[in-house]
Amino acid sequence: MCVSGVLSLRHFLLRTPISIWGHLVDYSVLMAQANELSLRGLGKTSPNPIVGAIIVDSSGAVISQDFHDGGLHAEAKAISKIGEIPKGATLITTLEPCNHHGKTPPCSELIINSGIKTVVFAVSDQNLVAKGGADRLRAAHIEVISGVLQDQVSYSNRFWLNKIKNNRPYFIWKVGMTLDGKISAKDGNSKWITSESSRAQVSKLRSQSDVILIGTGTALADNPSLNTKEVNAKQPKRLVMGNRLIPQESNLNDESAQTFFLQTHDLDVLLDFLAKLEVNQVLVEAGPTLGTFLMKSGVIDEMHIYLSPSLLGSGQSFINDLGINSLENRVMYKVQSAEIVDTDLKIILVKDQ
Ligand code: AOF
Ligand code: ZN
Numbered sequence: 001m002c003v004s005g006v007l008s009l010r011h012f013l014l015r016t017p018i019s020i021w022g023h024l025v026d027y028s029v030l031m032a033q034a035n036e037l038s039l040r041g042l043g044k045t046s047p048n049p050i051v052g053a054i055i056v057d058s059s060g061a062v063i064s065q066d067f068h069d070g071g072l073h074a075e076a077k078a079i080s081k082i083g084e085i086p087k088g089a090t091l092i093t094t095l096e097p098c099n100h101h102g103k104t105p106p107c108s109e110l111i112i113n114s115g116i117k118t119v120v121f122a123v124s125d126q127n128l129v130a131k132g133g134a135d136r137l138r139a140a141h142i143e144v145i146s147g148v149l150q151d152q153v154s155y156s157n158r159f160w161l162n163k164i165k166n167n168r169p170y171f172i173w174k175v176g177m178t179l180d181g182k183i184s185a186k187d188g189n190s191k192w193i194t195s196e197s198s199r200a201q202v203s204k205l206r207s208q209s210d211v212i213l214i215g216t217g218t219a220l221a222d223n224p225s226l227n228t229k230e231v232n233a234k235q236p237k238r239l240v241m242g243n244r245l246i247p248q249e250s251n252l253n254d255e256s257a258q259t260f261f262l263q264t265h266d267l268d269v270l271l272d273f274l275a276k277l278e279v280n281q282v283l284v285e286a287g288p289t290l291g292t293f294l295m296k297s298g299v300i301d302e303m304h305i306y307l308s309p310s311l312l313g314s315g316q317s318f319i320n321d322l323g324i325n326s327l328e329n330r331v332m333y334k335v336q337s338a339e340i341v342d343t344d345l346k347i348i349l350v351k352d353q
Contacts, residue, residue, distance in 0.1 A: 027120050030054055030062075030092045031149040035122070035156055037067045037074075038094045042208035043234060044069045047278040049160035051095045053078040055116070058088030073098065075107040079114050090118040094153045096125040096146065097133035108133040111142065118143040122153035126164045159281035162301065168271050169210070171299045173284040173291055174202060175318045176306040176344075182315040183287065190222070190316075194306040197342035200229075205304065207233035210279035215290035216242030225251040226285065237277065241270060241290060267297045292320040295331065300351070303333060307345040 037052030045051075051074035055064040063086070066077035075097050079085065091097075097107035097119065111119060119142055125131045134144045154161060159170040176194035177183050184190035192199065206212060207228035218224065219240050226238050235257035243263050246252060252259045262273055274282065284294060294300050324330055333349035340346075 027092060027145065027148045030056065031094070031120065031122055031153070033062075034065070034092050034094050035149065035153050037065060038153075039156060041067050041069045043210060043236065043281075045160075046070075046210045046280040047160075047163075049095055049157050049280075051075075051093065053091060053093040055079070055082065055085070056090050056092065057086045058117075063089070073104055073107050076104060076110055079110055079116075085114045085116055087115070088117050089115070090120060091116050092120045092148075094122050094157070096121045096123065096131070097137065098125060098127075098130040099132040099136050100130045102130065106133070106136075108136040111137060112140040116142065118145065120145045120148055122147065122149050123157060123161070126161060158301075163280050167275075168299065169274050169279050170281045170301045171213075171284055171294060172205075172209075172281065172302045172304060173286070173294065173300045174205065174304040174306075175291070176202075176308065177318045178308050178310045178312050178315075180311050180313065181317050181319070182312040183318045184316040185312055186314045188221075193308050193310070195308070195342035195344050198306040198344045198346065201341060201346070202304075202306075203229045205283060206230075206236055209236045209281055209283035211237045211239050211274070211277065211282045213239045213241060213282050213284045213286060213290075215286045216240060216244035216246060217289050218285070218287045219246050219250065219252055220244060221287070223251050224285070225254065225256060227256050236283070237279075239273075239282075241265075265293070267293075267299070288316065288318055288320045291318065292322065295319065296322055302336075302351065303347075303349040305347045305349065306341070307347065309343065309345070 034052035034054045038050040041050040045068055048068065051068040053066060053074035054062055055078050057063050064078045064081040066074055066081060068074040075091060075093050091111060097111055099106050099108045119137055124146065125133060134146060137144050162170045175183065176198060178193060207230040212226040227235055238252055238257055238259040239262060240246060240252060240259065241262045241264065246261065262270060284291065332352040334352045336348040336350045338345065338347045
């Protein structure tokens with residue numbers, strides 16, 4: 001079969017509504033809902049993945065749904081919400097149900113005992129200790145459908161998936177800058193280059209982050225709190241890297257969130273420290289010194305650029321010399337999305353592997 005034939009067959013299998021007891025259920029729509037649900041766990045589940053789970057009855061009506069927030073697994077929460085699972089029910093979950101006794105018993109076992117007839121999932125569990133749930137379900141004569149909206153759900157879970165693959169957290173560098181890449185004017189003023197709506201988005205991103213990383217330069221220049229203003233949100237941990245001392249009275253020493261000071265310029269020391277914190281993702285809000293260092297080290301997996309339609313011509317650039325002399329050696333990113341936010345342009349860039 002030719003490549004396009006394979007693609008169209010895959011498209012057919014993943015997109016075509018499937019008949020259950022004579023009713024049509026489009027699993028991609030339900031999976032998109034489970035994916036949305038899973039995103040509510042962002043920033044709360046490390047070292048675990050984000051997971052959303054929906055249970056539908058034999059007519060396709062949603063009878064339960066929940067997401068993982070660091071406690072019970074999503075499937076277990078969704079199952080425990082309904083007393084008795086009706087005959088012919090289907091579980092739609094973003095991640096393959098686990099197969100291990102960890103903090104909780106295996107979800108595969110729970111699903112088998114619940115009487116659920118069909119399990120639909122998007123992404124296979126890559127975690128060596130937990131994988132194998134699909135095989136166990138099939139062995140128990142449960143119908144298992146995998147790969148539904150796999151790309152979309154993998155993107156949502158890219159922090160956890162990348163951590164398993166690369167053995168380090170996923171780094172997002174967020175920068176607000178002018179059209180000519182400046183983050184502050186010649187007089188040192190950096191407040192406020194981007195719009196209030198852009199800053200509100202960053203506040204939300206902080207609430208979905210595990211750790212905010214800055215250098216001592218930014219800590220001393222801006223005295224930031226790095227808090228999120230989202231209501232009822234968990235404050236991310238704060239990590240300051242570099243050798244300079246930060247005054248005791250600085251906002252980073254307030255009680256609002258845990259702060260760690262890492263007196264090093266060594267990437268391995270940073271990665272070891274992050275491994276101990278067991279985080280999946282790091283939001284870098286650093287200036288050019290630390291940002292350039294991380295970029296040169298090759299760990300910036302994604303950038304969130306808030307571009308203000310303004311020019312300074314002089315002032316501080318967001319990045320320093322990367323030691324690249326030719327176009328073929330430039331660091332490439334791929335545009336994941338571009339969106340107008342109030343008066344700014346927000347561009348999300350992911351590493352072009
Ligand atoms: C979750 N939430 O909803 C699902 C997970 O440490 P444990 O016992 O909670 O197990 C974590 C592993 O379980 C995790 O890495 C993943 O492989 C699997 N599934 N984990 O935290 C969930 N379904
Ligand atoms: Zn589980």
